[in-house]
Amino acid sequence: MSNISVCNKCDLIVDHIAIAKNKHAHCPRCNSLLYTNTLFSISTILALSITGLILVVIANVFPMFTITMLGVEDSATLIQGAWVLFQKKFYFVGLLVIFCSFIAPFLFLSCLAQVCLLLLTKRNTPQLILLLKLVNFFTEWSMLEVYLVSFLIAVFKLSDIADIEFQLGLLSFVSLMFISSLIMYGLNLELFWQKMEKNAKRER
Amino acid sequence: MQNAKDNQIAKCHECNLLISVKQDVKRQRCPRCFTRVHFRIPRSIQKTWAYLISAAIMMIPANFLPISTLTSTGQETPDTIMSGTIALAQSDNLGIAIIIFVASILVPLFKIIGLMLILLSVQNKIFISAKRKLLLFNAIHWIGKWSIMDLFVISIMVAVINRGNLLSVDPGYGATCFGLVVVLTILAAESFDTRLIWDLNHKNERK
Numbered sequence: 298m299s300n301i302s303v304c305n306k307c308d309l310i311v312d313h314i315a316i317a318k319n320k321h322a323h324c325p326r327c328n329s330l331l332y333t334n335t336l337f338s339i340s341t342i343l344a345l346s347i348t349g350l351i352l353v354v355i356a357n358v359f360p361m362f363t364i365t366m367l368g369v370e371d372s373a374t375l376i377q378g379a380w381v382l383f384q385k386k387f388y389f390v391g392l393l394v395i396f397c398s399f400i401a402p403f404l405f406l407s408c409l410a411q412v413c414l415l416l417l418t419k420r421n422t423p424q425l426i427l428l429l430k431l432v433n434f435f436t437e438w439s440m441l442e443v444y445l446v447s448f449l450i451a452v453f454k455l456s457d458i459a460d461i462e463f464q465l466g467l468l469s470f471v472s473l474m475f476i477s478s479l480i481m482y483g484l485n486l487e488l489f490w491q492k493m494e495k496n497a498k499r500e501r
Numbered sequence: 502m503q504n505a506k507d508n509q510i511a512k513c514h515e516c517n518l519l520i521s522v523k524q525d526v527k528r529q530r531c532p533r534c535f536t537r538v539h540f541r542i543p544r545s546i547q548k549t550w551a552y553l554i555s556a557a558i559m560m561i562p563a564n565f566l567p568i569s570t571l572t573s574t575g576q577e578t579p580d581t582i583m584s585g586t587i588a589l590a591q592s593d594n595l596g597i598a599i600i601i602f603v604a605s606i607l608v609p610l611f612k613i614i615g616l617m618l619i620l621l622s623v624q625n626k627i628f629i630s631a632k633r634k635l636l637l638f639n640a641i642h643w644i645g646k647w648s649i650m651d652l653f654v655i656s657i658m659v660a661v662i663n664r665g666n667l668l669s670v671d672p673g674y675g676a677t678c679f680g681l682v683v684v685l686t687i688l689a690a691e692s693f694d695t696r697l698i699w700d701l702n703h704k705n706e707r708k
């Protein structure tokens with residue numbers, strides 16, 4: 298069935314035509330994206346996700362900003378915000394915030410890096426399928442760009458009552474957001490599934 | 502125009518593999534990723550309604566309970582989403598007030614009402630054209646995550662403004678309800694199968 302493709306949004310059967318690089322194929326009935334030819338290779342994705350993982354560490358070790366209020370200097374990291382919610386016994390909100398702003402992006406990158414490594418070294422472990430499904434799941438829940446906008450709003454609100462100085466953590470957080478958007482843009486999981494199938498056939 | 506379902510072709514929900522399904526085989530699994538194969542998300546309309554109704558109910562406490570409490574020199578002022586937005590607008594932060602208002606009041610409302618309209622239309626209760634339905638759904642899907650913004654802002658404020666009785670911000674139970682609204686509306690959009698829109702068109706054309 299490689300000569301046809303099916304639209305994800307409206308279930309229309311379309312002839313699968315080879316398209317030029319950097320072009321997209323759209324569904325003739327509902328205009329949704331069918332398939333693209335702008336994909337990063339597996340090693341590009343590996344490089345990007347490792348970069349992302351390094352940035353996650355920096356963004357969480359170093360504070361995003363320091364704040365001077367009522368003569369006291371204080372600094373905040375990404376996780377701290379959620380942690381204080383836990384301390385105040387708002388477990389659900391804390392969990393939601395930490396999941397969407399830290400856990401989901403982090404696990405997305407680390408699962409993706411593992412998948413790339415396993416595929417490139419042609420090791421076909423059973424976890425590979427699970428990891429690929431997890432990558433799919435975490436893309437939905439990673440909300441770095443929303444967090445960045447919220448951060449800017451919080452800074453605006455705070456700037457009336459306190460002095461704020463940006464720190465290294467913010468810089469790496471912004472870079473992390475760009476890296477993850479780049480991955481989302483160029484990631485074509487179909488390529489990964491096909492590679493997995495090919496490796497599995499070789500083993501047999 | 503041919504639907505894949507009519508030709509016994511199913512697309513795997515996880516890995517997008519095309520699988521030819523024989524009618525008699527129930528509970529077939531995808532040969533590539535071992536996920537259960539379905540033509541459509543099972544009980545999609547029921548699930549979406551369930552999530553939507555719960556979200557609509559949670560909207561009430563989310564908007565009326567205080568979402569955060571500001572303590573300034575011993576005086577506590579609880580803020581709901583709306584009163585917080587008004588306070589922002591009055592303190593010359595009109596731009597931010599508009600962003601917060603759109604993200605935490607208009608967007609959840611738009612999501613709930615929009616999805617309800619799509620569901621009613623798929624169930625043949627009201628008429629909206631298929632293209633419009635999909636456009637509306639895509640907008641809901643895209644805008645979905647942005648309604649969580651207010652919770653992120655609160656988490657940052659709570660973390661940095663913490664000077665005991667002099668000045669501090671505490672979360673309120675409205676925040677928990679609002680978080681539930683966000684999660685429930687995202688789950689509602691996830692469990693709706695857009696292919697149902699075109700199944701309906703198909704049925705209507707044949708009549």
